[in-house]
Amino acid sequence: MSASAVELFPTMRSISDDGALADAFAAKAPWAFDEAYARFGRLLYSTAYHVLENQEDAQDCVQDALARVWRLPDSYTRARGALRSFLTVCVRNEAITRIRSRIRRHRMEERIAAEPQTPGELGAVDVIERDKLQAALRALPEEQRKPLELAYFHYKTHVEIAEELHEPLGTIKSRIALGLRKLGTALGSRA
């Protein structure tokens, strides 16, 4: 091995480094799939569970979402940002697709149900009452909190939210985006 060739390899990162895992995942290195699940599995499963509220469904959801990401060429590149966030959003979106399908199946029962709940009375919000997410949500102006809660906890589309809140679509989009940004800041995802 020539010295010049050796110098081409300056830094071998530990595989415990999230950046190394992300690079390996992007290259579809075989170890990276299992390691990603080992490192983020609890978050991914919890994310799916909080949407689907069923252990088996949540596990299937995580497995299917990860398998799809793994099989699709160029599904993840480093330019897409942190692997942890990317996978979390993939799993959550898969869970939302499933819950919306479930909701469509039960739409009639939902229409028969009692008066619409207010966001503060939602079961999903009850689950997180004691944690910092609740505090961060409460700190938002109501005009941003309501559409964000309807989106995040009720999986409604921005079109449905605009109809429900009787606001223009553009207004709802802006409020959701602004609310999410503030919530991210409060929860530490932004510098």
Place this chain on the structure above:
Amino acid sequence: MTEHIGENAALYALGLLDAGDARDVEGHLLRCDACRRLLAQAEADVTALSAAQPQLDPPTKFRSAPSSAPARAWWNSRTLAYAAVLAVALLPSGFLLRQNVAMHEEMLANSAAISRVMSTPHRTVAFAGADAHVMYGKDGSWYVVVIRGAVAPLHVLWPHDGTTTMLGTAVPRGDVAMLYLPQSHRMEQLALESGGRVVGHAQLAF
């Protein structure tokens, strides 16, 4: 879609967009670094929300990585598998013809790799410093690293951007070790590492 994704980054990260709008966002992301960063931040925000909810342990251990190789029902045929091994031996590749029985056994054990090498146009590059080659798709979408005379597992590394990423470990079977990356991306260099030392280096051309 030519305009930046703007507020749609948040909507995409929250799963609010319909399929058509989501495809528009994804199409724009392919050619806009700024919007990729915007979406990455929105996804980090959504992840912060998810992480702030109670975390639960999955009920069972997750299964291993699914095969990235497309399913090929015909490959389940034992006869065809043997035929494939024979075909490999007859390939007009000097490198493949030099491989020994152990090489064939290893390749048989990894039928997806052999199928790829047989059925797809590829390039072959020798590693400097090691009796090893890498066969790879011309577009860099797959790689088969084969090392002869290996007596211990070798790590296959990807040097890039001032750092080095571990891709996997080639474990000897007989005197041949192999690592197959069935669905990857373009990598200009590969290296082999053993005992903390770089023992081989390949410069790949595309």
